[in-house]
Every structure is written in structure tokens, then in C-alpha cells.
Amino acid sequence: MSRRPPPVLGVAPWLVLAFMAVAVTASFWYLALDLSGLLSGEGLAQMLRFAGGFFPPELAPGFLARIGQGTLETLAISAIGTLLAAFAGLALAVPAAGRLGGWARVPTRLLLNVLRSIPEVVWAALMVLAAGLGPFAGTLALALHTAGVLGRLFAETLENAPQEPTEALRHAGSPPLAAFCYGTLPVVMPQLLSYTLYRWENNIRMATVLGVVGAGGLGQMLFVSLSLFKQDEAATVLGAMLLIVGLVDLLSAVLRRGLARSGA
Amino acid sequence: MTATRASLASRDPALLPRLAITVVALLLLWPGLELAEFDPAALFDSRGLATLGSFVGSFLPPDLSPAFLRLVAEATLQTLAMATAGVFLAAVLAFPAALVASRALSISRIGPGRGYWLGEAVRLPVRWLLILLRSIPEIVWALLFVRAVGLGPAAGVLAIAINYAGMLGKVYFEIFESGDTRPARAILEAGGGRLAAFGYGIFPVALPELMSYSVYRWECAVRASVVMGFVGAGGLGQQMDLSMKMLAGGEVATILVVFFLLVLLADAVSAVLRRAVA
Numbered sequence: 450m451s452r453r454p455p456p457v458l459g460v461a462p463w464l465v466l467a468f469m470a471v472a473v474t475a476s477f478w479y480l481a482l483d484l485s486g487l488l489s490g491e492g493l494a495q496m497l498r499f500a501g502g503f504f505p506p507e508l509a510p511g512f513l514a515r516i517g518q519g520t521l522e523t524l525a526i527s528a529i530g531t532l533l534a535a536f537a538g539l540a541l542a543v544p545a546a547g548r549l550g551g552w553a554r555v556p557t558r559l560l561l562n563v564l565r566s567i568p569e570v571v572w573a574a575l576m577v578l579a580a581g582l583g584p585f586a587g588t589l590a591l592a593l594h595t596a597g598v599l600g601r602l603f604a605e606t607l608e609n610a611p612q613e614p615t616e617a618l619r620h621a622g623s624p625p626l627a628a629f630c631y632g633t634l635p636v637v638m639p640q641l642l643s644y645t646l647y648r649w650e651n652n653i654r655m656a657t658v659l660g661v662v663g664a665g666g667l668g669q670m671l672f673v674s675l676s677l678f679k680q681d682e683a684a685t686v687l688g689a690m691l692l693i694v695g696l697v698d699l700l701s702a703v704l705r706r707g708l709a710r711s712g713a
Numbered sequence: 714m715t716a717t718r719a720s721l722a723s724r725d726p727a728l729l730p731r732l733a734i735t736v737v738a739l740l741l742l743w744p745g746l747e748l749a750e751f752d753p754a755a756l757f758d759s760r761g762l763a764t765l766g767s768f769v770g771s772f773l774p775p776d777l778s779p780a781f782l783r784l785v786a787e788a789t790l791q792t793l794a795m796a797t798a799g800v801f802l803a804a805v806l807a808f809p810a811a812l813v814a815s816r817a818l819s820i821s822r823i824g825p826g827r828g829y830w831l832g833e834a835v836r837l838p839v840r841w842l843l844i845l846l847r848s849i850p851e852i853v854w855a856l857l858f859v860r861a862v863g864l865g866p867a868a869g870v871l872a873i874a875i876n877y878a879g880m881l882g883k884v885y886f887e888i889f890e891s892g893d894t895r896p897a898r899a900i901l902e903a904g905g906g907r908l909a910a911f912g913y914g915i916f917p918v919a920l921p922e923l924m925s926y927s928v929y930r931w932e933c934a935v936r937a938s939v940v941m942g943f944v945g946a947g948g949l950g951q952q953m954d955l956s957m958k959m960l961a962g963g964e965v966a967t968i969l970v971v972f973f974l975l976v977l978l979a980d981a982v983s984a985v986l987r988r989a990v991a
Contacts, residue, residue: 461989462921468986469924473801476794480866492862499861525748532742566973570852570940574957579765585750658850662943665750671853675860691848 502680506688515670516689523666523693526584527656530591531649537592538599539641543629545600546607561604564597569655573664584665591652591659602644603637610637653697657690667693764960771962781964785952785971792948792975795866796934799873804927806878807843811885814839817894817915818907839882846879855941866947873934873941884926892918925987932983939972949975 541561544553573590580586615632619625660668667690674682745751756762812818814836819829854872862868897914901907942950949972956964 462924465924465928465986465989472797476797476801479790479794480798480870482798482867482870496861522748525745528742528745529749529751566976567969568936568940570943571953571969574943574954575765578768578957578960579761580756581761583750584748585752585755588749588751654850658852661852661856668853672856675856687849687853690853691845694848 499680502678503684503687505681506684507679507681508685512682512685516667516685519667519670519686520689520693522584523656523660523668524653526587526591526659526664526666527649527652530588530656531595531645531652533588533592534595534599534648535641535645537596538603541596541600542603542607545604548607548629557600558604561597561600564593565601566597567594569594569659570662573659573662577663582663582665582669587656587659587664587666590664591656595648595652599644599648603641606637606640606644607633650697650701654694657693768960768962771960772966774963775966775970776961776963777967781967785949785967788947788949788952788968789971789975791866792935792938792942792950795869795938795946795948796873796931796979799870799938800877800881800927800931800934802870802874803877803881803930806874807881807885810839810843810878810882811889812911814843814882815886815889817886817889817892817897818901818911843879843882846875847877847883848879849876851876851937852941852944855946856944859945864945864947864951869938869941869946869948872946873938877930877934881927881930885923888919888922888926889915892922921990924990928983928986928990932979935979936976939975 541557543549545557545561547554569590572593573587576586576589576593580589610633612633614636615628618628618632623631656666656668658668660666660670661672663669663672667686671683671686671690674680674686816832816836819832851872854876855868858868858871862871892915894915896918897910900910900914938946938948939950939953942948942952943954945951945954949968953965953968953972956968
């Protein structure tokens, strides 16, 4: 007597698979994508010609110097943007954590949510309107989005921090700001710093691409090169982007491992 | 005497180191401010802020005219379709790549086998390719594909497919390797083929996790496809870019609200699907 093995998938996953199949079919139908035209003959030849334009990359010393400048600009955008965001985030986190009374909590939380849920690229497009093309717009865009992210994280940290030292200082007659600076800030500082560094890492990656909407750095160089059909220059910019992202990944992994070891 | 003691007591003992750190940080950041063309005065001097003010002021009331709503509905469907088609293509590309890159089916790892280095020589390049695909952000892929195949959703679909193939491929082969590999190994040791080992030993265990992660990536792709529209890759983002360039605040407000609702919807759908699979 043969026994059937238990089914690999239950009923619900099969339903999910069926739903996915329908969704995928509907999507291709709706977009009317001509992938066959893309992947055969003329389309493929055109793509290959486009890709071939990236080789060899432009390595003239003058252009490399501009790449270096663009890289520094990208790093500056991310650093200044993150720093501004850290200050703004802390300023917003104090009311959002309920330290200034309950009435301020809800509106600041709402503000933080709005700042956070608008993507960096959308902020950048808005800031290009206000500050014009260039790295300043990118800095402001990163600062606004990151202020929302950090503000929320900081508020959670403040809520979890012990209140007693601050209250003791207040009872001893210290003014509120000093009580906060000496009672709460030292306790939460390591956590705030680690959140800020983590966002900085993210922002370096983001700053390399924000420029494609005109907000400075390497992204803007890539956009300009591609617009002028200088694919060889674009290849060099892409190489620099990959290098930055790779270095940041490596550095953060090494730092993390070092910190974990020293902590353990 | 008492006065100096009082002033000593009221002084911050950590003042000097803190001041020093602040000064050093400022000195380090100064060139950064220059590089970032940090100039708040320009923001207030020029008409930039006034432009932004009147633009944001025109957000209310949102544009709810039937013609524009129809446009937004089409862009929303396009965004969803781009994300779905893109993630599907990404999974189609990622699956075979993950099979090649995974060490779970390596026969030479079972015993003192020959051919280990040959296997690695095939696996490593595939892993590097996956790293390359996911290291270039989707918005840059979108920019490249817009130049290659023209404006519109096709560029967005290809950008998601290529970028997410890199992410899915990595996670897929990690899932293959991290699950219980003993059934597959037993089949291989008993002389079964690799396809059988995969089909009966690994795939059944890994399938729920594969589906769950792919659905999660779909959720990310919905968010990303909105952003990619800003470089011309179709969907809600392209519509938002157009409305911003025309300084049509009411239209931007409508699109932003629809974008939030879409992200919430994608969150909810993804949560339901993943719970059903788990």
C-alpha cells in the first residue's frame, strides 16, 4: 500500500501562488511590454551598442580630478546633511518623547512621520526648486528626510532613558535645559551617536545617487555625462560610485566587527 | 575664597574637552560646508524660497478634477504593474543564478572530492555578478535603461529586474544553504542527481521562505518604482516629476496622498501574503 507523502504546500500558499500568477500576467498585459522586441535583433543590437559606449572608461587626469571633486562633494553632502538632521532630529525628539508635555507629542510625531515618509529623491526635487541646482539642495533633502528618521529613533531612545537623574537635577533647582544636558544627554549619547553614524552610512550611498535629479555630487555628474552621450565618462562615474559604496560597506563591517569584539 | 569655590563648583568639569572636540569638529567640517555650497542666505535672498512657498501653498486644495484623477489612477496601476513585472523578471533571473552560486548542491564538498576549485571558479563569478547588480542602485539602473530603451515603464521594469535579481539571487542562495541540507545530501550520497537532490531535498523546504522574501521585495519595488519615475521610468513618479516641473501644487498633493495610500496598501498586501505562505 503506497502512502502519499504530505503535500509540500498547504492550500493557502497555493492560493498565493495562483494570485501571484494572475497579478504577473495582468501586469505584463497592462504594460504591453515588448520584451521579445527588446531581446531580439534590432533592440538587442541597440542595447549592445549603448553598453559598448561605456568602454573604455574615460581616465584622463583632468576628468579624474573632477571625479575626485565630485566624490568629496558627495561625502560633504552626506556629512553635513546627516549632521543637520541629527540636530533637527534631537530638537524634534524632545517634544515627540513627551518631554515638553503631552500636547506637543502628537503634532511633532505627525511632522516626523511626514518628513520620514517622503523619499529623499522627492525631497531633492522639491529642494532643487527652493535652492537651485547643486549640492546645497541635496544636503537639505538628506537633512529633511533623515531628520524624520533620526527624530523618531531619538524619541524612542529618550522615552526608554531613565528619568531619575534629570528629575533629581530639577528638584535641586537646575533649569530645564541644563537638567536635560547633564541628566539625560550623557545617558543616551552613545545610542544617539550610533544611530547617527548608521544613517550617515546610508546617506553616503544616497548622496551618490541623489544628483540624478540635480542635487549635486557624483549623481549629477552621471546625469550630465549620460545626457551628453559621453558614456565613457559615465562609466568612470559609475566606477567611482561602486568604489565609494564598496569602501563604506567594508569600513562599516570592519568597524562593527571591532566594536563587537571590544564590547564582548 | 568662598566666591571662587562657588564659581568652581558651578563650572562644568568637562567643559575643556568638550570645547576642544567641538572646535576640532568645526575645523574638519568647514571644508565640507564649502564643498556642499552650504549657504542658507542664498535660500532666503533669492526667490527660491518664495517659489517653494507659493508652490507648497498651492498644495491646497489638492487637484481632484476627474481628468487628473483618471491620469493618477493610470499612473498608479502602471506603478503596481511595473513593480510586479519587475520582481517577477528578477526572480526568473535570480533563481538559476542562485542555483549556480549555492554551495548546497556541491558534490565535491561531501567527500574528499576533486573539482572543488572548479566549482568555486564557477560560483564566485556568479556571486560577483550578483554583487555588481545590486551595488548599483535602482535609480541609476533606471537612468541607464531610460537612455537605452527610451522613456516609459519598460525602463523601470528592466531596472527593477536587474537590480532586484542581484538582491534576490543572494538571498535565494543563502536560503538554499541555510535550510536543512541533510535530505539533499542524503540523495546525493545515494547517487541521486543534483536536480533530484534540489527538487526533493532543498526546494520543498525553501519554497515558503523564497516566496515570502520575494513578496517583501515586491513591497520595496512599489516604493522604488515611484522614485524611479523621477528619471523618466514611468508610473506615479514620472507624473509627480511632471507636476513639479509645472509647479502644479494641487496635482503634487494628490499624487503624494495616493503614493502614501499605495505604500500602505502594498504593506498590507505583502503582510497578508507572507502570513499565508509562512
